[in-house]
Amino acid sequence: MSLPTSNTPLYNHPLPQIEQWLTELGGEQDKEELHCWRLSHDSWSAEIYLETEQLIVCYLKADSDGNDIQRGFKYSLSRQDIQDAVLDGP
Known part of the structure:
Protein backbone atom coordinates (compact mmCIF):
# COMPACT_ATOMS: atom_id res chain seq x y z
CA MET A 1 0.00 0.00 0.00
CA SER A 2 1.44 3.34 -0.98
CA LEU A 3 1.18 6.43 1.16
CA PRO A 4 -0.38 9.69 -0.03
CA THR A 5 2.05 12.49 -0.81
CA SER A 6 3.97 13.71 2.22
CA ASN A 7 2.18 17.09 2.20
CA THR A 8 -1.20 15.39 2.75
CA PRO A 9 -2.78 16.09 6.16
CA LEU A 10 -2.59 13.08 8.44
CA TYR A 11 -6.40 13.04 8.80
CA ASN A 12 -6.58 12.04 5.11
CA HIS A 13 -4.63 8.85 5.83
CA PRO A 14 -6.60 5.70 6.70
CA LEU A 15 -5.38 4.02 9.89
CA PRO A 16 -3.47 1.26 8.04
CA GLN A 17 -1.47 3.93 6.21
CA ILE A 18 -0.66 5.74 9.47
CA GLU A 19 0.49 2.43 10.91
CA GLN A 20 2.60 1.78 7.81
CA TRP A 21 4.17 5.24 8.12
CA LEU A 22 5.00 4.68 11.80
CA THR A 23 6.54 1.31 10.94
CA GLU A 32 -1.77 -4.76 24.03
CA GLU A 33 -2.33 -1.03 23.57
CA LEU A 34 -2.69 -0.85 19.80
CA HIS A 35 -2.88 2.97 19.78
CA CYS A 36 0.61 3.15 21.35
CA TRP A 37 3.84 2.99 19.35
CA ARG A 38 7.45 3.08 20.52
CA LEU A 39 10.19 4.80 18.56
CA SER A 40 13.91 4.88 19.40
CA HIS A 41 16.71 6.94 17.95
CA ASP A 42 20.35 7.30 18.96
CA SER A 43 19.81 10.09 21.47
CA TRP A 44 16.15 9.67 22.47
CA SER A 45 13.20 7.32 22.72
CA ALA A 46 9.52 8.14 22.56
CA GLU A 47 6.07 6.73 22.88
CA ILE A 48 3.57 7.85 20.25
CA TYR A 49 -0.15 7.74 20.98
CA LEU A 50 -2.80 7.86 18.27
CA GLU A 51 -5.49 9.78 20.13
CA GLN A 70 5.15 15.62 25.73
CA ARG A 71 4.06 17.23 22.46
CA GLY A 72 0.80 17.05 20.56
CA PHE A 73 0.32 17.33 16.81
CA LYS A 74 -3.09 17.85 15.24
CA TYR A 75 -4.03 15.46 12.45
CA SER A 76 -4.62 18.50 10.24
CA LEU A 77 -0.83 18.91 9.90
CA SER A 78 0.84 17.25 6.95
CA ARG A 79 2.53 13.91 7.44
CA GLN A 80 5.85 15.54 6.52
CA ASP A 81 5.47 18.33 9.08
CA ILE A 82 4.66 15.83 11.82
CA GLN A 83 7.49 13.55 10.77
CA ASP A 84 10.01 16.40 10.77
CA ALA A 85 8.89 17.56 14.20
CA VAL A 86 8.88 14.07 15.74
CA LEU A 87 12.25 13.06 14.31
CA ASP A 88 13.80 16.36 15.38
CA GLY A 89 13.46 14.96 18.89
CA PRO A 90 12.94 16.74 22.15
Whole structure:
Protein backbone atom coordinates (compact mmCIF):
# COMPACT_ATOMS: atom_id res chain seq x y z
CA MET A 1 0.00 0.00 0.00
CA SER A 2 1.44 3.34 -0.98
CA LEU A 3 1.18 6.43 1.16
CA PRO A 4 -0.38 9.69 -0.03
CA THR A 5 2.05 12.49 -0.81
CA SER A 6 3.97 13.71 2.22
CA ASN A 7 2.18 17.09 2.20
CA THR A 8 -1.20 15.39 2.75
CA PRO A 9 -2.78 16.09 6.16
CA LEU A 10 -2.59 13.08 8.44
CA TYR A 11 -6.40 13.04 8.80
CA ASN A 12 -6.58 12.04 5.11
CA HIS A 13 -4.63 8.85 5.83
CA PRO A 14 -6.60 5.70 6.70
CA LEU A 15 -5.38 4.02 9.89
CA PRO A 16 -3.47 1.26 8.04
CA GLN A 17 -1.47 3.93 6.21
CA ILE A 18 -0.66 5.74 9.47
CA GLU A 19 0.49 2.43 10.91
CA GLN A 20 2.60 1.78 7.81
CA TRP A 21 4.17 5.24 8.12
CA LEU A 22 5.00 4.68 11.80
CA THR A 23 6.54 1.31 10.94
CA GLU A 24 8.64 2.94 8.20
CA LEU A 25 9.88 5.47 10.79
CA GLY A 26 11.11 2.53 12.86
CA GLY A 27 8.17 2.45 15.25
CA GLU A 28 6.94 -0.68 16.96
CA GLN A 29 3.30 -1.07 17.91
CA ASP A 30 2.43 -2.16 21.45
CA LYS A 31 0.77 -5.58 21.30
CA GLU A 32 -1.77 -4.76 24.03
CA GLU A 33 -2.33 -1.03 23.57
CA LEU A 34 -2.69 -0.85 19.80
CA HIS A 35 -2.88 2.97 19.78
CA CYS A 36 0.61 3.15 21.35
CA TRP A 37 3.84 2.99 19.35
CA ARG A 38 7.45 3.08 20.52
CA LEU A 39 10.19 4.80 18.56
CA SER A 40 13.91 4.88 19.40
CA HIS A 41 16.71 6.94 17.95
CA ASP A 42 20.35 7.30 18.96
CA SER A 43 19.81 10.09 21.47
CA TRP A 44 16.15 9.67 22.47
CA SER A 45 13.20 7.32 22.72
CA ALA A 46 9.52 8.14 22.56
CA GLU A 47 6.07 6.73 22.88
CA ILE A 48 3.57 7.85 20.25
CA TYR A 49 -0.15 7.74 20.98
CA LEU A 50 -2.80 7.86 18.27
CA GLU A 51 -5.49 9.78 20.13
CA THR A 52 -8.86 10.96 18.83
CA GLU A 53 -7.93 14.60 18.17
CA GLN A 54 -4.17 14.48 17.79
CA LEU A 55 -1.00 12.42 17.74
CA ILE A 56 0.81 12.66 21.09
CA VAL A 57 4.56 12.17 21.32
CA CYS A 58 6.09 11.57 24.74
CA TYR A 59 9.88 11.76 24.71
CA LEU A 60 11.00 9.60 27.61
CA LYS A 61 13.33 11.10 30.25
CA ALA A 62 14.18 13.86 27.81
CA ASP A 63 14.57 17.02 29.88
CA SER A 64 17.53 17.94 32.06
CA ASP A 65 15.76 16.63 35.19
CA GLY A 66 15.00 13.27 33.57
CA ASN A 67 11.32 14.05 33.09
CA ASP A 68 9.32 13.21 29.99
CA ILE A 69 8.55 15.86 27.39
CA GLN A 70 5.15 15.62 25.73
CA ARG A 71 4.06 17.23 22.46
CA GLY A 72 0.80 17.05 20.56
CA PHE A 73 0.32 17.33 16.81
CA LYS A 74 -3.09 17.85 15.24
CA TYR A 75 -4.03 15.46 12.45
CA SER A 76 -4.62 18.50 10.24
CA LEU A 77 -0.83 18.91 9.90
CA SER A 78 0.84 17.25 6.95
CA ARG A 79 2.53 13.91 7.44
CA GLN A 80 5.85 15.54 6.52
CA ASP A 81 5.47 18.33 9.08
CA ILE A 82 4.66 15.83 11.82
CA GLN A 83 7.49 13.55 10.77
CA ASP A 84 10.01 16.40 10.77
CA ALA A 85 8.89 17.56 14.20
CA VAL A 86 8.88 14.07 15.74
CA LEU A 87 12.25 13.06 14.31
CA ASP A 88 13.80 16.36 15.38
CA GLY A 89 13.46 14.96 18.89
CA PRO A 90 12.94 16.74 22.15
